[in-house]
Amino acid sequence: MGLLDRVWRVIRANINTLISGAEDPEKVLEQTVTDMQNDLVKLRQAVAQAIATQKRTERQCSQAQSTADEWYRRAQLALQKGQENLAREALTRRKSYQETAKSMKIQVEQQKQVMEKLKQNMRQLEQKISEAKLKKNMYIARARSAKASEKLNEILGTVNTGNALSAFEKMEEKVMQLEAKSEAIAELGTDSLEKQFASLEEGNDIETELEAMKAEMLPGGSNSQLPIQDSSNLRKTES
Numbered sequence: 001m002g003l004l005d006r007v008w009r010v011i012r013a014n015i016n017t018l019i020s021g022a023e024d025p026e027k028v029l030e031q032t033v034t035d036m037q038n039d040l041v042k043l044r045q046a047v048a049q050a051i052a053t054q055k056r057t058e059r060q061c062s063q064a065q066s067t068a069d070e071w072y073r074r075a076q077l078a079l080q081k082g083q084e085n086l087a088r089e090a091l092t093r094r095k096s097y098q099e100t101a102k103s104m105k106i107q108v109e110q111q112k113q114v115m116e117k118l119k120q121n122m123r124q125l126e127q128k129i130s131e132a133k134l135k136k137n138m139y140i141a142r143a144r145s146a147k148a149s150e151k152l153n154e155i156l157g158t159v160n161t162g163n164a165l166s167a168f169e170k171m172e173e174k175v176m177q178l179e180a181k182s183e184a185i186a187e188l189g190t191d192s193l194e195k196q197f198a199s200l201e202e203g204n205d206i207e208t209e210l211e212a213m214k215a216e217m218l219p220g221g222s223n224s225q226l227p228i229q230d231s232s233n234l235r236k237t238e239s
Contacts (some may be wrong), residue, residue, distance in 0.1 A: 029136045036128065040125050043121060047115065064187055068095075069094075
């Protein structure tokens with residue numbers, strides 16, 4: 001029981017260390033499982049030693065009982081031969097070996113209890129190690145994921161995305177202003193050019209009309225002389 005208590009004290013200490021973040025979680029988990037396996041080896045050795053001790057005690061008990069039976073046979077032989085004192089001595093020896101055998105039987109029973117307890121603790125520790133290995137892989141995967149997330153957050157923390165987005169927005173606004181200015185200049189340039197051509201076209205019409213009038217006023221033109229109204233009609237009109 002003391003061994004298991006010590007094992008779990010070590011496990012709890014390692015878990016507390018893991019939680020506090022003082023050591024690498026992977027190393028702590030690996031070391032915890034290694035420590036549990038080392039304790040399992042020691043526990044198996046203790047069970048093997050207990051079994052060996054029990055078997056030795058059982059042999060000693062069997063030998064003591066056999067010796068007691070042998071002295072009883074001798075006591076019977078001495079009594080048959082009429083040697084009562086010798087028979088009494090043999091029974092005394094028999095009693096001594098019987099007490100030894102009885103004491104050995106008690107030790108065997110006690111050792112059986114200890115051995116069964118050690119075996120139970122060993123099976124429990126084996127089960128705990130099996131569970132710890134499964135949890136170890138899970139916790140290691142979670143620790144690695146947490147580390148990756150931490151590094152990613154650190155990288156994202158060093159990048160000032162606000163300023164970067166602001167710069168992009170300003171650049172976009174600047175480009176839009178340049179595009180609007182270019183379009184305005186193009187529109188203004190087109191209007192001016194069209195006005196110049198329209199002015200030229202209007203000027204040509206006037207010149208054409210002027211030349212036509214000149215041609216009519218020249219001698220031989222269709223309207224070379226303007227019509228002259230009668231003076232009398234003119235006076236009537238004025239009156």
